[in-house]
Amino acid sequence: MVYTGPPALTLSTAFTQWTADGPMIALVVLLGGVYLAGMRRVRRGGTPWATGRAVAFCGLGLGFLVYATMSWVGVYQDILFYARATQTVLLVLVVPLFLAMGKPLTLLSLAAPSVGGRVERVVKSKVAVALTFPAVTTFALVAVPFMMYFTTWYTHTFTSSALREVTYLILIAPGYLFFWTLLSVDPVPKKYNRAISMWITAAEIVGDAFFGIAVIADQNLLGLAHYQALHRPFGPTFATDQVIGGGVLWILGDFVGLPFLAVQLIQAMRDDKVEAAAIDAELDAREIVSEATRVARSAADPDDAAVPEGDEQGSLWWQEDPRFTDRFRPS
Numbered sequence: 001m002v003y004t005g006p007p008a009l010t011l012s013t014a015f016t017q018w019t020a021d022g023p024m025i026a027l028v029v030l031l032g033g034v035y036l037a038g039m040r041r042v043r044r045g046g047t048p049w050a051t052g053r054a055v056a057f058c059g060l061g062l063g064f065l066v067y068a069t070m071s072w073v074g075v076y077q078d079i080l081f082y083a084r085a086t087q088t089v090l091l092v093l094v095v096p097l098f099l100a101m102g103k104p105l106t107l108l109s110l111a112a113p114s115v116g117g118r119v120e121r122v123v124k125s126k127v128a129v130a131l132t133f134p135a136v137t138t139f140a141l142v143a144v145p146f147m148m149y150f151t152t153w154y155t156h157t158f159t160s161s162a163l164r165e166v167t168y169l170i171l172i173a174p175g176y177l178f179f180w181t182l183l184s185v186d187p188v189p190k191k192y193n194r195a196i197s198m199w200i201t202a203a204e205i206v207g208d209a210f211f212g213i214a215v216i217a218d219q220n221l222l223g224l225a226h227y228q229a230l231h232r233p234f235g236p237t238f239a240t241d242q243v244i245g246g247g248v249l250w251i252l253g254d255f256v257g258l259p260f261l262a263v264q265l266i267q268a269m270r271d272d273k274v275e276a277a278a279i280d281a282e283l284d285a286r287e288i289v290s291e292a293t294r295v296a297r298s299a300a301d302p303d304d305a306a307v308p309e310g311d312e313q314g315s316l317w318w319q320e321d322p323r324f325t326d327r328f329r330p331s
Contacts (some may be wrong), residue, residue: 001231006075008234009083017075024069032058035104038111047110057102069168078158080235081222085215085245086252088145091168093256096175105186120187128189132181132327134200135316140174142207145249149215149222158226178204205254212250216243 005018035057042049065071066092076083105123109116122128130136147166148154157164181188182200192200215222221238228238236244 001229002235003231005079005230005232009076009080012073017072019075021069021074021165024065024168028062028066032062035102035107037156038107042107042110045110049107051058053102053107053173055247057097057104057320059096061102062096063089064098065168067171068095077225079232081227081238081241081247082245087147087250088171089249089252089256091171092141092175093253096172097179099172100179100183101185103185106234109187121327123189132177133191134196135175135194136180137181138200138203138207141178141204141212143173144212145171146214150218155223156228158223167229176231191306199258208253212246212248212253214246215249218242249304 007013009017020226035054039054068087073083073087073090077087078084105119108119121179148157148171153163153167157167172245181190181192184191221242224238224258227241235241
């Protein structure tokens, strides 16, 4: 048989090889148009909406969706294993991250309050709380692509364009749930503290590494019959191609996850700093009130000794403050 696919993948063809994906074009136009129309309506109503949010959602989120499905990644996804691996990372991690940063639910609530109200009621439901529990979203983020690669799902996407389009959406969904709940820039079913967010992000990074290593170590080459039937005259051997793809799943996945973990750490430090400043201000206020009370008592009765606040009830104030008791309660 003669190879009839795209030309050899080079630096040049990586920029010039593009394909049109009708369903994805329609989805991008629909989502981008609705988002921009909502932003315009909100701004015309006098409510500010940061341009950066639109850039994140439309420019980066939808932009990477176009890149993942229609650039060289989409052209060579059925030709080279590592192209499909690159596409998987983009759809599972990169696209959902920027879509979530665009705060689409908040924009919906501001642009169409009646619709947004119904959406928020669904978001706050017990079912949503259960489905977005951090352990569930992290497991789904790793399990969905893992299941795709290590079942016949992977090979069926070569022959079914409908399944391929649905697969794009299925890969995006767990990533969006993951980043939506961890970023919490939109209304979420339940907010979790930064420590939990950091642990969950770390677990996701470990999961990506496990997935990538599993692909590298698999002795049964994935989709081998399909790749052999192509008779492509370029590229690495089938085994090397899969090793490169596993490395992409591992390293590129961590390339996204590690900066996100760093952001979580920085945000946790900022939150602690804000909380510490609030506690210091409250302590200063309490000290001023206590001193004023002592002075007033001394003026009324010089023999009346000042009693520190909290001693009258047999405990100090911080022993009843939930900011301390919740954090340092013995397990």
